[in-house]
Amino acid sequence: MYQVGKQTTTQLPAHIQAIDEQTATEQALVDFIVKERGAEERLLAVITGKEPSKWLKGFQRKSPTKVPVYLDGDAQQDRLFNYLVTVLNSISPPFVNRDHILFVLEVLFPEAIIGALSALGKMTLQKVADKFSAGTHRQERQG
Numbered sequence: 638m639y640q641v642g643k644q645t646t647t648q649l650p651a652h653i654q655a656i657d658e659q660t661a662t663e664q665a666l667v668d669f670i671v672k673e674r675g676a677e678e679r680l681l682a683v684i685t686g687k688e689p690s691k692w693l694k695g696f697q698r699k700s701p702t703k704v705p706v707y708l709d710g711d712a713q714q715d716r717l718f719n720y721l722v723t724v725l726n727s728i729s730p731p732f733v734n735r736d737h738i739l740f741v742l743e744v745l746f747p748e749a750i751i752g753a754l755s756a757l758g759k760m761t762l763q764k765v766a767d768k769f770s771a772g773t774h775r776q777e778r779q780g
Contacts, residue, residue: 670749
């Protein structure tokens with residue numbers, strides 16, 4: 638039973654349904670990236686400089702970067718972050734300093750999401766990147 642306003646209903650309120658749908662969508666996206674390794678080829682290409690990345694260019698210029706927040710759930714964010722650390726560690730020295738953390742958050746995180754959304758939605762990387770960049774931003778990196 639749910640209370641919506643002054644009414645009681647057995648139907649799941651619309652705002653709860655929307656949260657459940659968003660959670661399921663996020664989980665499917667992170668599963669594609671982590672379990673199916675659906676964005677790994679793109680990530681490795683960006684890390685090794687074989688593919689261009691606006692996120693990597695911003696990181697290299699050390700300019701403040703606003704990374705859109707696409708995943709609302711902490712559990713999914715943590716899962717993706719931990720996976721991205723393993724990808725980075727697979728081809729670089731061990732993950733040990735602040736620059737590595739920022740690299741994961743400011744370069745690999747958006748690249749993984751954009752790559753996965755592109756593959757799952759069968760859209761070009763540029764189209765997905767434009768939509769992603771227009772999203773909600775969490776905060777700017779300081780200095």
